[in-house]
Amino acid sequence: MYIEPSARGYDRSGQQVTRRARFLILVSLGLERTEEVCNVCSGFGKYVHGDDLDNARILPCYHCIPIPCAACDRKGWTFDEAVDEHANTCEACKGSGYLGPSGKMVKYIHHKEIRALVRKVAMHQCGHFMMGRARVFGSTLTLSGSYGGDGLTVEVPREVFERAVPLPQELHDAWNAGGGHNSAGSEAFAMREWALAHLAELE
Numbered sequence: 001m002y003i004e005p006s007a008r009g010y011d012r013s014g015q016q017v018t019r020r021a022r023f024l025i026l027v028s029l030g031l032e033r034t035e036e037v038c039n040v041c042s043g044f045g046k047y048v049h050g051d052d053l054d055n056a057r058i059l060p061c062y063h064c065i066p067i068p069c070a071a072c073d074r075k076g077w078t079f080d081e082a083v084d085e086h087a088n089t090c091e092a093c094k095g096s097g098y099l100g101p102s103g104k105m106v107k108y109i110h111h112k113e114i115r116a117l118v119r120k121v122a123m124h125q126c127g128h129f130m131m132g133r134a135r136v137f138g139s140t141l142t143l144s145g146s147y148g149g150d151g152l153t154v155e156v157p158r159e160v161f162e163r164a165v166p167l168p169q170e171l172h173d174a175w176n177a178g179g180g181h182n183s184a185g186s187e188a189f190a191m192r193e194w195a196l197a198h199l200a201e202l203e
């Protein structure tokens with residue numbers, strides 16, 4: 001969202017443009033993919049099946065991520081360059097493409113914390129949307145809509161997120177209740193005031 005007046009105009013092809021001006025970007029980590037030790041096999045990739053000691057068997061754990069076979073690039077077969085065709089079943093993985101459980105499980109964490117940054121941004125019309133770009137701590141963010149993510153936050157890498165400024169709780173609550181979807185909601189005024197008062201940290 002622009003926090004200072006920005007000159008609007010049209011380019012030579014009649015598309016709307018907005019000149020560079022201070023723009024408030026709201027960022028979040030969004031959905032983060034993490035791997036953690038499998039809690040079924042405790043990371044061994046195998047587990048003991050059955051309580052009867054005489055009959056217990058050690059089985060591969062199918063709750064873990066399979067380890068991709070590098071020998072065949074998880075295809076299950078190898079390529080014979082001499083004859084230029086698919087050769088036999090991969091020796092390493094016996095044709096499955098995978099070598100067994102890794103002992104790791106994938107978990108997605110939805111991070112809800114919102115942080116903010118201000119950069120000078122120019123916007124260009126792109127179909128129905130206004131889009132722009134900003135350089136932020138070595139990353140280039142593509143922005144659209146009121147806060148950079150079409151009324152939502154822009155998902156950024158952790159390096160960027162950690163250097164952005166935490167949004168005060170009142171603004172976070174107002175943002176949640178604002179009701180803005182593709183545009184800023186009722187929180188826009190307070191958001192702009194806060195950004196202008198904290199420019200030194202945000203820029």
Ligand SMILES: [Zn+2]
Nearest residue numbers: 038041061064
């Ligand atoms: Zn497991």
Ligand SMILES: [Zn+2]
Nearest residue numbers: 069072090093
């Ligand atoms: Zn293989």
